[in-house]
Amino acid sequence: MNGARNPQLGPDGRLLHLLTLEGLPAETIVSILDTAEPFASIGERDVKKVPLLRGKAVFNLFFENSTRTRTTFEIAAKRLSADVINLNIGASSTSKGETLLDTIDNLVAMNADMFVVRHAQSGAPHLIASHLHATGKPHVHVINAGDGRHGHPTQGLLDLYTIRHYKRDFRALSVAIVGDVLHSRVARSLIHGLTTLGTPDVRVIAPKTLLPARVEAMGVRVHHDMRAGLAGCDVVVMLRLQSERMKGALLPSSGEYFRHYGLTADKLALAKADAIVMHPGPMNRGVEIDSAVADGERSVILPQVTFGIAVRMAVMSMIAGGPP
Amino acid sequence: MTSRADPSDANLPDAEEALASLAQGMRAGVAHGAAFVGIYSGGAWIAERLAKLLPGDHPVGYIDVSFYRDDFASKGLKAGARRSNLPFDVGGASIVLIDDVLYTGRSTRAAINELFDYGRPASIELAVLIDRGGRELPIEPTYVGARVACARSLSIALSRAGDGKLALNVEPAGKA
Numbered sequence: 001m002n003g004a005r006n007p008q009l010g011p012d013g014r015l016l017h018l019l020t021l022e023g024l025p026a027e028t029i030v031s032i033l034d035t036a037e038p039f040a041s042i043g044e045r046d047v048k049k050v051p052l053l054r055g056k057a058v059f060n061l062f063f064e065n066s067t068r069t070r071t072t073f074e075i076a077a078k079r080l081s082a083d084v085i086n087l088n089i090g091a092s093s094t095s096k097g098e099t100l101l102d103t104i105d106n107l108v109a110m111n112a113d114m115f116v117v118r119h120a121q122s123g124a125p126h127l128i129a130s131h132l133h134a135t136g137k138p139h140v141h142v143i144n145a146g147d148g149r150h151g152h153p154t155q156g157l158l159d160l161y162t163i164r165h166y167k168r169d170f171r172a173l174s175v176a177i178v179g180d181v182l183h184s185r186v187a188r189s190l191i192h193g194l195t196t197l198g199t200p201d202v203r204v205i206a207p208k209t210l211l212p213a214r215v216e217a218m219g220v221r222v223h224h225d226m227r228a229g230l231a232g233c234d235v236v237v238m239l240r241l242q243s244e245r246m247k248g249a250l251l252p253s254s255g256e257y258f259r260h261y262g263l264t265a266d267k268l269a270l271a272k273a274d275a276i277v278m279h280p281g282p283m284n285r286g287v288e289i290d291s292a293v294a295d296g297e298r299s300v301i302l303p304q305v306t307f308g309i310a311v312r313m314a315v316m317s318m319i320a321g322g323p324p
Numbered sequence: 325m326t327s328r329a330d331p332s333d334a335n336l337p338d339a340e341e342a343l344a345s346l347a348q349g350m351r352a353g354v355a356h357g358a359a360f361v362g363i364y365s366g367g368a369w370i371a372e373r374l375a376k377l378l379p380g381d382h383p384v385g386y387i388d389v390s391f392y393r394d395d396f397a398s399k400g401l402k403a404g405a406r407r408s409n410l411p412f413d414v415g416g417a418s419i420v421l422i423d424d425v426l427y428t429g430r431s432t433r434a435a436i437n438e439l440f441d442y443g444r445p446a447s448i449e450l451a452v453l454i455d456r457g458g459r460e461l462p463i464e465p466t467y468v469g470a471r472v473a474c475a476r477s478l479s480i481a482l483s484r485a486g487d488g489k490l491a492l493n494v495e496p497a498g499k500a
Contacts, residue, residue, distance in 0.1 A: 014400070031403055038388060038407040047441035050391035052401070317391075322400025 007129050015319050017129045017142040020151045021192040029196060033161050036307070036314035042079055043309060052317045053082035056113040060086045061103075062145070063119045068281055068305065069145050069155070073116045076312035082114075100124065101131050108132070114141045114320060122148030141319045143312075149185055154315060155280055156189025158308040160197065162300055163235055165307065166276050170194065174201040176229055176271070177220075179239030179261060179288050182210045186280045187239055188218075195219040205229035206261065209250040226261055230270045238263050238279045241288045254287045264290045268298065276300045337470040339482060339490035342453050343370065346469030347377040350420070350451060353467065356380030358418040358449075363435050364388045364406050366424025366482035369490060370453055374422065385410035387421075392434035408438065415443030420466075424482040426452040429463035454480060454492065 008017040008024070015028060042048055058077040062070050070086065077084045089103075104115070117125045125144035132140045146152040160170075167173055175194055181187045181204050194202050195218070204215060205223045216222060223229030230236065241257060251257050263277065277289075277299045285291045294301060360382045362371030368386045375382040390405035421435055432450060439445060449466040456474045474480060479497040484490055 034403070035401065035405060038390070038405045041407045041409075042391075045442060049441065051437070052391055052396055317396075317401050321396045323398060 007126065007133060014322065015315075016138070017125070017144075017319060018153050018315050019126050019129060019142065019144045021153045021156045021189045021196070022151065024153075024192075024196065026196050026198070029157070029160065029193060032157055032311070032314050032318065033164060035318060036157075036161055036310040039079075039313040039317075040307065040310035042313070043306065049079050049081055051081045053077065053080035053113075053320055056080075056082045056320060057111060058082045058084050058114045058116065058316070059107050059112050060084060060145075061089060061107075061115055061117045061119075062087070063089045063117075063124070064146070066118055066146070068308075069118065069152075072305065072308045073143075073145060073154075073312055076309050076316060077114075077116075079309070080313055080316055082316075100128070104128055104131060105135070108135075108137055108140055112140060114143065114316065116143045116145050117147070118145040119147050122150035124148075143315060143319070146185055149183060149188070151189045151192075152185040152280075153189050154308070154312050155186050156193045157315070158304060158311040159186075159190045159237065159278060159280070160193045161307045161311050162278060162304050163194075163276075165303075166300060167234055170197040170199045173199050173235060174203070174233040175199055175235040175237065176203045176205055176223075176233040177237045177239065178205040178226065178229070178263065180210045180242050181206050181215065181239065182212050183242045184239045187237075190237065191218050191220055201233075203229050203233065207251070226267055227270055230267055233271045234275055236263065236268065236271055236275055236277050238277065238283075238289050240280065240282060241284055254284075258287055262286070262288055262290060263293050265292055265296070268293055274298075278304055281305070335472055336480065336492045336494065337454075337472065339453065339492045342469035342492075343373060343377075343490060346370075346451060346453055346467055347374055349467045349469075350374065350378060354378060354380070354420060354449070355418045357382070358420050359383045359385060359410075359412050361385040361387050361410065361419055361421050361435075361439070363421065363423045363431060366453070367422045369482070369484050370424060370451075371422040373488075373490075374451070383412040385412065387435050387438055389431055389434035389438060392438045394430055394434065410439075410442055413443060414439060414445055417443070417445050418447050418449075419445045420449045420451050422451045424452070425454045425456060425480045426450070426463075426465055426468075427456050427458050429459045429461035432463050433461055453482065453490075456480060 008019045010016045060070055074084050124147050125142050129142040144153055177187050202220045204220045205226050279301045360371040360375050362368035371384050375384050387408045388406045390402050451467040452465045453469040455468045455471045477497055478494045481493050481495055
């Protein structure tokens with residue numbers, strides 16, 4: 001099958017789906033970030049809409065709960081003038097036993113143009129894209145909105161957009177990613193993006209129990225001591241402590257975690273004076289981040305959300321335009 | 325540079341002379357407070373020059389029509405789209421839309437649509453440096469710098485040198 005290696009890119013290198021940042025060429029990532037710039041200003045206009053996806057049907061398929069991601073995808077599609085259909089999968093056919101691909105085939109029969117997919121299984125969006133290709137529907141596009149522990153490429157892209165917005169040049173940056181890297185698809189996507197764009201110093205800071213095996217192979221330096229890890233960095237990315245996924249005794253208690261790995265003003269003081277603080281949300285205040293830091297002047301957590309809409313508009317319009 | 329067709333193929337006028345002639349034609353007709361909105365990138369350069377050349381106080385805005393083009397389904401999104409920037413209230417404004425080369429009229433249509441997403445202007449006029457004919461929509465310019473005949477196989481492009489001087493070139497069509 002043509003494109004089995006990297007099904008998100010067409011033969012001419014054009015973006016057909018967005019499944020992962022892993023293996024995505026630097027110029028494609030930069031082009032998405034560049035394209036997002038003019039979309040960012042549309043949210044400030046009287047009419048917050050452009051006609052690019054007029055008449056297209058975008059299906060939000062969220063097999064896992066999400067508020068922010070689903071809402072920002074919905075806003076992005078609506079600002080592109082698409083029709084958005086939100087499927088509450090938990091309450092629908094899959095619970096009656098329909099397979100994922102049967103669900104897809106039925107929605108394609110309803111003339112879907114794009115699927116935005118979140119799924120607990122790593123690889124589900126990839127499976128859907130391959131299926132669409134195999135069944136002769138290459139004009140239907142797939143965006144991964146988070147799959148298992150694998151990736152969350154639009155979150156990675158909006159993180160990259162945010163970093164570039166405040167810090168400009170990736171090739172001069174130290175970025176520290178702090179917390180539950182093991183369970184975090186956000187961290188995985190961001191690390192791939194940062195290394196692809198030539199960030200010389202990417203650090204992960206976490207207890208051993210919250211790091212995947214051989215994490216160094218992704219091109220990061222590992223710190224178990226947060227103070228040492230934050231020293232002199234330009235960007236601090238806090239990860240949510242995904243307590244609902246923590247089975248077994250990975251951590252003693254959330255209070256103990258906050259003491260060692262929670263971001264407080266005195267720990268942040270070890271980073272550069274102009275370092276920015278990011279968090280993909282939702283935040284656990286008092287667990288991985290102190291309220292004074294989350295609401296402080298170096299926090300860019302809310303701008304991240306706004307930028308996320310522009311980045312999703314850019315991705316949707318890049319994959320939907322042009323001949324199939 | 326890539327292969328550049330011979331400018332004599334299109335009998336191109338000098339860009340600076342065409343600009344002077346465009347400004348001359350606008351002098352009597354354009355309201356003193358009219359906003360000048362240039363279509364990226366050539367129209368933006370011309371709008372800046374005209375705002376200095378013409379009497380009155382003309383706020384300058386910029387518009388990128390990438391999100392309003394009618395060939396999105398066949399060509400996709402053009403790389404390098406820029407932010408439109410209209411630093412005045414479009415609602416009730418007298419606007420002169422400014423472009424370098426008027427051809428099919430499709431960019432003008434896209435620009436007018438975009439302007440209306442910012443507000444309801446009192447009026448929109450159209451000023452172009454070059455009118456090369458070949459309209460595919462019922463759009464006519466209010467002010468023209470020069471009219472030229474040009475083969476369909478060629479496209480006319482405006483460039484700006486480091487010293488701000490404008491120049492017209494012809495290229496094989498289909499690159500844009």
